[in-house]
Each structure stands twice: as structure tokens, then as C-alpha cells.
Amino acid sequence: QKEVEQNSGPLSVPEGAIASLNCTYSDRGSQSFFWYRQYSGKSPELIMSIYSNGDKEDGRFTAQLNKASQYVSLLIRDSQPSDSATYLCAVILVNSGYALNFGKGTSLLVTP
Amino acid sequence: IAGITQAPTSQILAAGRRMTLRCTQDMRHNAMYWYRQDLGLGLRLIHYSNTAGTTGKGEVPDGYSVSRANTDDFPLTLASAVPSQTSVYFCASAPESNQPQHFGDGTRLSIL
Numbered sequence: 001q002k003e004v005e006q007n008s009g010p011l012s013v014p015e016g017a018i019a020s021l022n023c024t025y026s027d028r029g030s031q032s033f034f035w036y037r038q039y040s041g042k043s044p045e046l047i048m049s050i051y052s053n054g055d056k057e058d059g060r061f062t063a064q065l066n067k068a069s070q071y072v073s074l075l076i077r078d079s080q081p082s083d084s085a086t087y088l089c090a091v092i093l094v095n096s097g098y099a100l101n102f103g104k105g106t107s108l109l110v111t112p
Numbered sequence: 113i114a115g116i117t118q119a120p121t122s123q124i125l126a127a128g129r130r131m132t133l134r135c136t137q138d139m140r141h142n143a144m145y146w147y148r149q150d151l152g153l154g155l156r157l158i159h160y161s162n163t164a165g166t167t168g169k170g171e172v173p174d175g176y177s178v179s180r181a182n183t184d185d186f187p188l189t190l191a192s193a194v195p196s197q198t199s200v201y202f203c204a205s206a207p208e209s210n211q212p213q214h215f216g217d218g219t220r221l222s223i224l
Contacts, residue, residue, distance in 0.1 A: 031210075032210055032212075034212055042217075043202055043217050043218050044155070044202070044215050045215070046212050046214060088155065099160060100145070100213055101157075102154050102156075103154065104152070104153070
């Protein structure tokens with residue numbers, strides 16, 4: 001079982017809707033959590049980081065962290081076709097020497 | 113140079129040949145990383161370096177070697193390339209090992 005799990009999708013949402021992307025992780029000691037966006041043929045781009053329980057908002061993006069449930073999510077409000085990409089959840093796992101472990105990513109398609 | 117530069121952008125290589133992928137960053141980041149990304153398997157860590165002069169093995173280190181002689185450069189060497197090393201290779205860096213990583217544009221490598 002991979003240490004960071006995401007649904008592969010594709011997740012399809014209409015333009016203007018809220019997209020909800022989810023991620024679970026196995027290491028209870030993890031302290032740092034990140035969301036990356038990757039367009040096809042491009043490199044991953046950091047869009048959010050979160051370190052403490054609760055919500056963190058940045059523009060149309062909100063990251064949510066629940067350490068007790070080992071769950072981190074990303075909400076995208078007012079989704080746009082340009083948000084269509086693969087979203088990668090990444091967790092620094094303490095039991096892996098502070099290496100960044102990635103989920104396999106969720107493909108998001110925003111339809112006009 | 114701004115950020116992380118990887119070279120070459122793409123390469124086709126005969127099996128058995130030696131190949132070095134170059135990675136240079138100008139942000140004075142202490143930590144640097146090499147990942148490979150394969151369809152269905154996501155991003156997997158090959159090797160990492162938390163500071164100049166030190167390196168460590170990631171999830172899939174076999175067949176690869178790295179060196180970190182200075183802060184800016186982190187080359188990845190395939191001593192004798194095999195077809196299973198066909199992949200997209202990303203270099204990344206972070207200020208410190210527990211902080212968000214930023215990625216280069218990647219090298220697409222095909223081993224025939």
C-alpha cells in the first residue's frame with residue numbers, strides 16, 4: 001500500500017463549480033503537506049502548503065488538513081477550464097527521512 | 113539562469129550507454145532531489161541531497177548515482193542505461209529538506 005493515496009479520477013466538474021480533491025496518508029508523524037498542479041507534459045507546480053489542522057485559503061484554493069483522520073484535501077472554487085490538470089498530493093513522511101512522498105495524482109477536468 | 117535548469121530537455125540513448133542528466137539551481141537551496149515519473153506509478157524519488165557533500169538513496173536508486181560537489185549542481189548518472197529507465201526525470205530543490213520543493217522542467221529520456 002502506497003503511503004500517500006489519491007483517487008486517480010478523472011474528476012469532472014462543470015465550470016463555476018467547486019472541485020474537491022482528496023488525499024490520505026499513512027504516517028501519523030507527518031507534519032508538512034503540499035498540493036502540486038501538473039499540466040500535461042509540464043513539471044509539477046506548487047500551489048498550496050499546509051502544516052496545521054484546519055483550513056488554509058489562497059485565492060480560489062482552500063487546503064484542509066485533519067491529522068487525526070490522516071486526511072488532506074484541496075477545494076477549488078469557481079473552477080475554470082484552465083484548472084484542468086493533474087493534482088498531486090505530497091507529504092513529508094517522517095519515517096522516510098523527511099523525503100517528500102507523492103500520491104499518484106487526481107486528474108481534474110473542468111468542462112465549459 | 114533563474115530557478116532550476118535541467119539538461120538535456122530530451123534524449124534518445126542506446127542501451128548500455130552512460131548518460132549524465134544535469135541539474136543546476138541558482139536559489140542557493142540546500143536540498144536537491146531527483147525523481148522519475150512514469151505513467152501509473154507517479155513521481156518516485158531516486159536520490160536526494162540535504163546539503164552539499166551529502167547524498168541519500170530514495171525509493172528507486174538502483175542503476176543511478178549522484179554527486180553533490182557544490183550547492184548549485186546535482187547531476188544524475190546512469191552508468192549503463194537499460195530500457196526500464198525510459199522515463200521523465202525531474203530535478204527539484206528546496207531551501208531545506210522539510211520545505212516545499214520546486215521543480216525543473218524535466219528531461220524526457222528514452223532508452224532503446
